[in-house]
Amino acid sequence: MRLGIHTRINQGFVKAAERMARLQCNACQMFSRSPRGGKARALSQEEVNQFRDLCMKNDINPVAIHIPYVLNLATSDPEMHQYAVDMVKEDMSRANLLGASYLVLHMGSHKGDGTEKGLAQVAKALNEAIKNYHGEAMLLLENTSGAGSEVGSTFEQLKYVLDELKIPRAGICFDTCHGFAAGYDLTDKAKVDETLRKLDEVVSLANLKLIHANDSMFPLGSTKDRHAVIGQGYIGEKGFKAIFRHPLLKNVPFILEIPVDSDEDWERNLKAVRRLAGS
Numbered sequence: 001m002r003l004g005i006h007t008r009i010n011q012g013f014v015k016a017a018e019r020m021a022r023l024q025c026n027a028c029q030m031f032s033r034s035p036r037g038g039k040a041r042a043l044s045q046e047e048v049n050q051f052r053d054l055c056m057k058n059d060i061n062p063v064a065i066h067i068p069y070v071l072n073l074a075t076s077d078p079e080m081h082q083y084a085v086d087m088v089k090e091d092m093s094r095a096n097l098l099g100a101s102y103l104v105l106h107m108g109s110h111k112g113d114g115t116e117k118g119l120a121q122v123a124k125a126l127n128e129a130i131k132n133y134h135g136e137a138m139l140l141l142e143n144t145s146g147a148g149s150e151v152g153s154t155f156e157q158l159k160y161v162l163d164e165l166k167i168p169r170a171g172i173c174f175d176t177c178h179g180f181a182a183g184y185d186l187t188d189k190a191k192v193d194e195t196l197r198k199l200d201e202v203v204s205l206a207n208l209k210l211i212h213a214n215d216s217m218f219p220l221g222s223t224k225d226r227h228a229v230i231g232q233g234y235i236g237e238k239g240f241k242a243i244f245r246h247p248l249l250k251n252v253p254f255i256l257e258i259p260v261d262s263d264e265d266w267e268r269n270l271k272a273v274r275r276l277a278g279s
């Protein structure tokens, strides 16, 4: 299986790649900048080369870049819209520089404009950002938990935006915690089968490029985006065993975004996941 973690980059990208190698991850995700916004630090050619070398040598593939939390693609406010477009553009070029395969996007909230308008705004913003884009990194739309006025919590909504994008290189990233919070049951093999059947029917499994494997601190349909350690939330070990061993997900990389910090804790959690996956 391809398995990695969302890692911090506070010590730079080279240290982050070294950490992935140490933890024996063969996939990884990171922000390309502070997730709270602000001006992004310039990347030196040396840092970029070293990062790409380390990923190649240690078979860390794919690398996914996650967009900062501060931007809202669904907004109708012209200033915030432009801010989101510019940041996606910048992150796409940083993702390409770093040799990342994917740029993962949260769609944001419509803030009272309604879901339909919000989704149309997301498509508009992304189409502006990808105009004249020729990079390798693929845009991935991540499903949301549907909290407040968040858009993108159903497969139908993801499909709508995907169809509107004027770019062939786009797909989806399925977050198990968000999906569960939005009402997609994943607690055993039959439920996972059913959720994947729906996903395939609406979005097509061919568009599923990445999974954020996170347990959920709240029950099914809560719309609460609170990640739990694998096996310690409402999806539980049985659910994750079914997910990690599912034949339809055999070639989909998993990224853990669970509340774990130290390398020791990550090691323990990665081991637990590999055990559940039977690998």
Ligand SMILES: [Zn+2]
Pocket: 142, 175, 212, 257
């Ligand atoms: Zn996620």
